Amino acid sequence: MIEYRDIHKAYDTPVLSGVSLKVEPGECLSIVGPSGTGKSVLLKTTNGLLRPDRGEVFIEGEPVFNSGRRTLEKIRRKVGYVFQYAALFDSMTVYENVCQGLPDGDARHRHSPEVLRRVCEALEAVNLEPAHILNVLPAELSGGMRKRVGLARAIVGRPRIVLYDEPVTGLDPVNSAVVSLLITDIQEQMKVTSIVVTHDIEQALGISQRIALLEHGKLRFVGTPEEFKQSQDPVVQAFANRQAATAVALKIMEE
Numbered sequence: 527m528i529e530y531r532d533i534h535k536a537y538d539t540p541v542l543s544g545v546s547l548k549v550e551p552g553e554c555l556s557i558v559g560p561s562g563t564g565k566s567v568l569l570k571t572t573n574g575l576l577r578p579d580r581g582e583v584f585i586e587g588e589p590v591f592n593s594g595r596r597t598l599e600k601i602r603r604k605v606g607y608v609f610q611y612a613a614l615f616d617s618m619t620v621y622e623n624v625c626q627g628l629p630d631g632d633a634r635h636r637h638s639p640e641v642l643r644r645v646c647e648a649l650e651a652v653n654l655e656p657a658h659i660l661n662v663l664p665a666e667l668s669g670g671m672r673k674r675v676g677l678a679r680a681i682v683g684r685p686r687i688v689l690y691d692e693p694v695t696g697l698d699p700v701n702s703a704v705v706s707l708l709i710t711d712i713q714e715q716m717k718v719t720s721i722v723v724t725h726d727i728e729q730a731l732g733i734s735q736r737i738a739l740l741e742h743g744k745l746r747f748v749g750t751p752e753e754f755k756q757s758q759d760p761v762v763q764a765f766a767n768r769q770a771a772t773a774v775a776l777k778i779m780e781e
């Protein structure tokens with residue numbers, strides 16, 4: 527469904543140094559890794575928001591970068607994106623924000639009953655009551671609701687793939703569990719393939735069929751949650767449990 531082939535990207539220093547990974551149809555794959563290791567950068571290459579220096583991404587076999595504008599538009603329609611920090615437009619209502627997730631052509635018909643219906647459907651799918659929320663500005667919402675509006679925006683175009691960048695960061699445990707349940711719901715009900723970038727390892731273990739650990743621009747580990755928990759690699763262990771993380775932290779402080 528998604529293939530990253532030898533992705534390289536550098537800014538001042540190398541960020542991604544040869545990432546190759548395949549995500550199967552219907553799968554939910556989580557990406558974990560230290561801050562600043564290129565998780566968001568990798569995610570943004572998926573639908574062409576960011577061009578790698580080398581390598582190619584394939585969506586259902588079609589290259590994202592080595593293709594015409596038409597193909598890229600078609601690919602973008604297949605991909606919903608939940609941005610880090612929710613990234614809603616403060617001056618737009620919830621309705622207008624969710625409309626942003628529609629392909630350009632459809633978004634132009636913002637006042638049509640069909641668009642209204644789809645926006646309402648998307649909000650209901652993330653447990654938000656359209657009647658209460660459509661005309662509200664993001665500033666009036668709680669953090670958990672904002673994240674869910676971000677989810678609604680990502681699914682309103684009925685994508686085949688949904689990319690989540692830190693969907694639960696900054697949420698309390700209950701709201702975080704709600705978002706995790708919604709991600710699984712969306713995966714199962716809408717039959718989407720999902721990639722979830724997260725710092726919440728419990729979430730990753732709970733919702734995904736496979737976990738990838740990105741470190742120093744390379745994939746250090748790819749495997750099932752069970753394999754992740756059993757891994758003997760100290761870096762994986764540092765993510766899998768707090769004790770191991772403390773041991774690694776102490777070593778760094780000693781150096």
Ligand SMILES: Nc1ncnc2c1ncn2[C@@H]1O[C@H](COP(=O)(O)OP(=O)(O)OP(=O)(O)O)[C@@H](O)[C@H]1O
Nearest residue numbers: 537538541559560561562563564565566567568610
């Ligand atoms: N537009 C940019 N210009 C320059 N450097 C950038 C740009 N975008 C990302 N970087 C750098 O690339 C590196 C990886 O960034 P990225 O946002 O992908 O990290 P991340 O793994 O998502 O981190 P976090 O977990 O904190 O979100 C960072 O060092 C960042 O400073």
Ligand SMILES: [Mg+2]
Nearest residue numbers: 565566567610
């Ligand atoms: Mg990030």
